[in-house]
Amino acid sequence: MINLDKKPKAGYAARRRLFIAGFLLPTFILFCVFTVYPLLRGLYLSFFDWSGGSETMNFIGFGNYKDLMNDDIIPTAIKNDYFLVFWKVILIMLLATFFAVSLTRLKLREYGFYRVIFFFPNIISVAVIGVLWSFIYNPHLGFLNSFLSLFTRKPVETNWLGDSHLAMWSLLPPSVWAGIGFYMLLIIASILGIPSSLYEAAGIDGAGQWKQFTKITLPLIWEQFKTSIIHIVITTLNGSFIIVKLMTDGGPDNQTQVLGYYLYQMGFKQFHLSYGATIGVLILILSIITTLILQRLLRRDTIEM
């Protein structure tokens, strides 16, 4: 009996293992080739002095890391990165939640139309967004100044992207505008997953829209909410390069410098590829630390329906 029992089990286990491996291995190999290897290679490069063009590399140990500590531009770049992270998280989550709730809970008739409109920036390529907003900001010919001039006696000639105090703030609207749609859809999806009976019951008990939002909606979409925040943080730390490259090149005088663009500038424009790799390591470390802290801060008891 025992024998009979064991045999099919062993065969089943082997097949199960094979089945799992069939899914794991290809992904794992791709993951190694496209993520683990570049990661390690970058780490390895950061210990060398390499221009990115020569055939030789000199091992300099922690030389690049020492330079990183003494680089005046790095603190500015980190500050700007977290400036973007902070405001993007707040503005995108606020607006995306607001739109998602109004579209689902307020039963607007134009639901489909608005959903498309808000998601539209996500389909446009970032390059187009950058160029579009550069036109909007153009000091003489731009839409923004022309619009503001309607309300003033003297034509407004604010140089939004060129002023060292305004430039960083000016990068926010395009980044937020481009981000809202996606997170709005995530939140809409999770709101639609909440049974309407909960709201009906709350309504009967006399809870208003706000109470329903804070007591029902928010706790039940918290997982998506958390995921969205962490996703915004990671993509901002890794991807703010694009908007900076398209709109300011880090200028004026590094006032809009972010780590991602500084990596590119050092690696490919100033021919210090290994130093660029070192900046990449810094970005990785900062991303990990920030994500861990956020995970901690956003932890709540999961509420099951």
Next chain:
Amino acid sequence: MNNNLRKKATGGMALMLVLMSLAGCGSGSKETTTQPTQETPTTKTETDQPKEETKDAPAAEPKVSGDFEIQYFVGGYGDAWWKEMLGEFQKKYPDVKIKESAGSQINEQMKPRWIQGNPPDLVYIDGAGSNETQMVKDDQLMDITDWVKQAKNVDGEALTDPLIAPPQDYGGKNYTIPLVFGSWGTFYDESLFKEKGWDVPKDWDSFLAVSDKIKAAGINPYIHTGKYPYYIVGGLLNSGFVSENGDNPQILKDQEANKEGSFKNDAVAKTLQKLVDMRDKGFFDNASFGITHTDSQMLFLQHKDAMIPNGLWLENEMKKDMPQGFKFGFIPSVMQNPGGKYIAIPYTSNIAIAKKAKNPEAAKAFVEFIFTKKAAVRWAELTGALMNVKADLESSGASDVVKTAMKYFNGSDTIVAPVFKLNADLEQAENDATIALLQKTITPEEWMDRMEKTAAKSR
């Protein structure tokens, strides 16, 4: 059983990681160790080549054969000239098999091959992602010091004789030959100046005087490309350095060579003071900061601004957007004190033979083939710009601005500074510092200290 699987998986992962990192180390150390062994034979052949060539120079000509690969960037000048030259070269040497690696992204595309030590034979260095100073630093280009001295073009002239700018000097050695020659300067609309009765500035005082008038007329006197500050550095600042240095362009070569004090001295201080005066008089269009070359040039064409620092390519670049009646005027420099000479700050795009060229003979033959007066006229006609060969362009299809510039270069009132190129770190620092100075976030003193600090770091 689950545990077992996990153990195996983690073991596999760990093994993978170790293998990966080893693979990384392996290729890295190979790169470093093979270098010296390969270096010796190449240097040997280099020193041997000129001798060989002089011995059998006449007989060497038909010897040109085999594969010949040329890399050239295709940008504002197009590729018509290259196609034509390569076509004629092919006719002259039918045994050569030409391979063209060309395009607007070619520098990036070819980069891996340069790193692997498998470069093309000849390279035209221009466009994004290219920097000849860096290529020399990376030991990618062939030392042509001896060859270029005795080389003759296909017309039998000495190769270097008709050149406007001689091959760039890197510590006594030559690696590149300038193919395109141009100059930075100040551009204005001749028609507008005539219409308003403004005098074209001849020196710093008349520049300030006319700027006052222009400002009074409600137009911004001066706009520049704030996003790419090298335009104002090239078109305004550098000429000022030379003027204030007693018309001695050595200051630029010293800056290029990272010499101590080359960024902090009287000449630089006085030039920066001029810039500050301009700033404080409100001559700069506030729109300059943060805008691209296209945007600044559009504003200039729309007469929102009267003058712009730029390069000789400007007219060609903006041809399609030129309003009717607009006529480009060009002055090499405005920062010279009264009675001082014009300073022309040149820019060049160079051609070079790869150190590891597989067919250096063909590369040299092609260089000898293209550095002729005839080719220079064709270049002017096909691109509207100047090739680095003194040729009679009056009858050619070169643009008017280019012809005016040529007259300045040939006149005795103009000093043409030698070709120089700061390393990328210094260039970036100078761009940043100049913008900061114009935005009043730093003083001239801080500008000089910043530059000296960067120069010290590069030494």
